[in-house]
Amino acid sequence: MQAPTALIAAVGGGSNAMGLFSAFLEDPDVAIYGVEPAGRGLDHPGDHAAAMTLGSPGVIHGMQTLVLQDEAGEPWPVHSIASGLDYPGVGPQHAHLRDVGRATYVTATDDETLDAFTALCRTEGIIPAIESSHALAYAMKLAPTLSADDVIVVNLSGRGDKDIDFVAERLGMV
């Protein structure tokens, strides 16, 4: 079977992403991307939850990892359109994978995520969780840079039934 060209998963605490990444860590030809929530934008603390992108070394919930925190080590308030991603830390395996150059971490904003959510609903009839839609948003950026033979695996970590009322309201559909 053909190995995937790239893996993409949303990263909150990081568990669904590790579930996918762990199967391919030993295969250097498989590119690995984790997608963090850029929320309303990365410029202001409190508008996002991008711990890999803007966090600093610290300790949270017993983990030494990257944390969005103030000078006293208190976690920043965080935001994401996905309630499952609004966490000021990240599993330390992700910090390690980036340090050793095995995985790349990117971000998707709330608006990019909503676009990806509706795109999958419309094109495939699949309602993805708004968390997973962060991974889809990056897949939509990456795909045009690859060839038709390449294979991207996007981790759909959950169903979006739980999010559909919120999304419909946010898009002015109800």
Ligand SMILES: Cc1ncc(COP(=O)(O)O)c(C=O)c1O
């Ligand atoms: C559907 C779904 N995907 C992803 C996540 C993010 O968590 P993790 O990054 O630990 O997989 C959550 C968290 O609640 C979730 O509900």
